[in-house]
Amino acid sequence: MSDPKSDTLTEAQLAVHWKEESYYYPPASFIAQANMTDGGILERFGEKNFPECYKEYADLLTWYKYWEKTLDTSNPPFWKWFVGGELNASYNCVDRHLAENRNKTAIHFVPEPENEHIQHITYQELWVRVNEFAALLRDFCGLKRGDRVTLHLPMTAELPITMLACARLGVIHSQVFSGFSGQACGERVADSGSRVLITADSYYRSGILLDHKKLADIAFDKAKEEKVVLEKVLVWQRHPGKYSAQTPLVQGRDFVVNDLLPKYRGQRVEPERMKATDPLFLMYTSGSTGRPKACQHSTGGYLSYVAGTSRIIQDIHPTDVYWCMADIGWITGHSYIVYGPLALGASTVMYEGVPNYPDAGRPWRIAEELGVNIFHTSPTAIRALRRAGPDEPKKYHYHFKHMTTVGEPIEPEVWRWYYNVVGKGEAAIVDTWWQTENGGFLCSTIPALAPMKPGSAGPGVPGIYPIVYDDDGKEVPAGAGKAGNICIRNPWPGLMQTIWGDPDRMTAVYFERYCKNKKSKDWHDWPYFAGDGAVHAADGYFRILGRIDDVINVAGHRLGTKEIESAALTVPEVAEAAVVAVPDEIKGRVPELYVSLKPGVTGDEALARRISKAIETEISPIARPRKVWIVPDMPKTRSGKIMRRVLGALSTGGNAGDITTLANPDVVEKIRDLVSRG
Ligand code: PRX
Numbered sequence: 001m002s003d004p005k006s007d008t009l010t011e012a013q014l015a016v017h018w019k020e021e022s023y024y025y026p027p028a029s030f031i032a033q034a035n036m037t038d039g040g041i042l043e044r045f046g047e048k049n050f051p052e053c054y055k056e057y058a059d060l061l062t063w064y065k066y067w068e069k070t071l072d073t074s075n076p077p078f079w080k081w082f083v084g085g086e087l088n089a090s091y092n093c094v095d096r097h098l099a100e101n102r103n104k105t106a107i108h109f110v111p112e113p114e115n116e117h118i119q120h121i122t123y124q125e126l127w128v129r130v131n132e133f134a135a136l137l138r139d140f141c142g143l144k145r146g147d148r149v150t151l152h153l154p155m156t157a158e159l160p161i162t163m164l165a166c167a168r169l170g171v172i173h174s175q176v177f178s179g180f181s182g183q184a185c186g187e188r189v190a191d192s193g194s195r196v197l198i199t200a201d202s203y204y205r206s207g208i209l210l211d212h213k214k215l216a217d218i219a220f221d222k223a224k225e226e227k228v229v230l231e232k233v234l235v236w237q238r239h240p241g242k243y244s245a246q247t248p249l250v251q252g253r254d255f256v257v258n259d260l261l262p263k264y265r266g267q268r269v270e271p272e273r274m275k276a277t278d279p280l281f282l283m284y285t286s287g288s289t290g291r292p293k294a295c296q297h298s299t300g301g302y303l304s305y306v307a308g309t310s311r312i313i314q315d316i317h318p319t320d321v322y323w324c325m326a327d328i329g330w331i332t333g334h335s336y337i338v339y340g341p342l343a344l345g346a347s348t349v350m351y352e353g354v355p356n357y358p359d360a361g362r363p364w365r366i367a368e369e370l371g372v373n374i375f376h377t378s379p380t381a382i383r384a385l386r387r388a389g390p391d392e393p394k395k396y397h398y399h400f401k402h403m404t405t406v407g408e409p410i411e412p413e414v415w416r417w418y419y420n421v422v423g424k425g426e427a428a429i430v431d432t433w434w435q436t437e438n439g440g441f442l443c444s445t446i447p448a449l450a451p452m453k454p455g456s457a458g459p460g461v462p463g464i465y466p467i468v469y470d471d472d473g474k475e476v477p478a479g480a481g482k483a484g485n486i487c488i489r490n491p492w493p494g495l496m497q498t499i500w501g502d503p504d505r506m507t508a509v510y511f512e513r514y515c516k517n518k519k520s521k522d523w524h525d526w527p528y529f530a531g532d533g534a535v536h537a538a539d540g541y542f543r544i545l546g547r548i549d550d551v552i553n554v555a556g557h558r559l560g561t562k563e564i565e566s567a568a569l570t571v572p573e574v575a576e577a578a579v580v581a582v583p584d585e586i587k588g589r590v591p592e593l594y595v596s597l598k599p600g601v602t603g604d605e606a607l608a609r610r611i612s613k614a615i616e617t618e619i620s621p622i623a624r625p626r627k628v629w630i631v632p633d634m635p636k637t638r639s640g641k642i643m644r645r646v647l648g649a650l651s652t653g654g655n656a657g658d659i660t661t662l663a664n665p666d667v668v669e670k671i672r673d674l675v676s677r678g
Helices: 004-016 028-033 052-058 089-093 095-101 123-139 158-169 182-192 213-225 257-264 300-312 331-343 362-370 379-388 412-422 503-510 561-568 605-618 644-652 666-677
Strands: 069-072 080-083 105-110 119-122 148-152 172-175 196-200 202-205 208-211 232-236 254-256 279-285 293-298 321-324 347-351 374-377 402-406 428-432 466-469 483-488 528-536 542-547 551-554 557-560 574-584 588-597 628-630
Touching (some): 052 069, 052 300, 089 158, 089 300, 105 362, 119 123, 148 158, 148 213, 158 172, 213 232, 279 331, 321 331, 331 347, 347 362, 379 412, 402 412, 466 528, 483 542, 557 561, 561 588, 561 605, 574 644, 588 605, 605 628, 628 666
Parallel strands (some): 105 347, 172 279, 196 232, 232 254, 321 347, 321 374, 374 402, 402 428
Antiparallel strands (some): 105 119, 202 208, 279 293, 528 542, 551 557, 574 588
């Protein structure tokens, strides 16, 4: 185990010495058109109107039946929202827009190859495609309400079409990021108990058409090892009519969707009347212990929350062209590429490839061509685009009214480039802090109502009451200049309902730490523990410092140190493994791995490469360590605990602190020597 206390301390010290930034005010042109200019919202969503305030979000949706109870707290911390209400997410994101906006673009799909045409999928076409695919899922696969289906789909239009087809039937989708390995996908198939896997033959990344179908074969075997046998694997073709993977199809198990679809032409599927409390999807994420866990998100609460925050914080109007450059394989994409924007009837852009392919001007060409006016991305992408083409944005005639940053802390200097160069000084920026577990934004400024402060997310969004606690459960008040653990005092509709198959973990990880009374059914006794360090400034803004647990945020992707370590331990020569997070100019943080070997084994570059490869195979290339250090022994406490803090200091050239209490202090010098030689 790492020592979270000492990690927090370092971050806290850093934060306290961090200069307070000055405000930037939203442009008048933005305010003039903004969805939310009424300061009364803060009072409407204040504690005395809680939880009924959330009706304002739920009323953005079309309900078959209104709810009877807004919030049921009878089984803490498994809160239930909009109890008794009925709705369908697919209906809300597609059907209901037909009357007025049938011919409007719902999804602009931008292929990575620049010579391939952009697809503009109207709401009408989306409706047809979702219906036909839903009919296929129902009739060919026998899928029905409550079944789980794993999706391992890349960023093409078939991904949201598949999600919405599942939602239409009440089938719970579980999309696994396409960059995850076949093994990682197989584990998630098994954990969710999926009978069907939906994948694609191939997709483009950095100019290469990748064989994606081969990962399905690995996923199938991995799930089988875990006693879950997939009945069918559905394969979408990247180029309809042409199978473009090298890996052959498995007879009787793999089916090409594009070949099957003609049978369902013209079919329409009545959307299922789902309960507000029925699950809509699962999304896996990494935690401190064990394997990734699936956050189960609800239909009514989740959809209300993402629609409400898309309107107020993202300022999405039905006339906007909105581009979030995340991958739909992450929660950001679910909430703010698919469900939020489509619930509001906007045009949402999805881009298949990497941002700087073939060059750093690509995003700005896309923005110009499509008339994108809302742009949403991560600090990692901003840093990379800035490094590769600091003057590129100037060359293009796009205009953003609004920009978002999400996923990691953004350095004020990077923020200013985003504001001045990408946004041309014309756009309001929101720095949105939240998590996979949360469904939607937790902290951010309301863009027309509050000034921006580079590097700070802002106060809690309407209806969210954050608080910073110290390790002893005492509140660290605003303006104290001290870091602590950020928590949310109240329930909110976007919060996951549970961890799929492991409700105890929900309680243990997020609520036990600061629960005031485990017997209480009053939500005030159950603050949600986010796992992030934060500083609460005197103006009420929160600056998020990063994880205080064993989670590393690499380029905005969440990875558990334990997951990477277990992957390293699959290499037979490895005796012990410890991961530390080190700063990286582009990715924010990257993992470095320390391993010690079994007796009698000597390490070399080839072994280090094999260890890296094992991590890619077990998890994904995004988890690949920047460096694998093969060390004679791990620095350990007398009780045998590996001191990751000491390793972290060695990796960054920092001060290893007091090492005299270690069981083997000598090894620290040996490792320092090794690391300094590179
Ligand atoms: O550490 C916080 C960081 O990302 C973590 C959540 O990661 P994930 O569940 O993958 O969701 C990412 C997208 C919502 C948080 O615990 N994080 C997220 N947003 C910010 C952030 N750190 C600083 N500033 C943010 N705006």
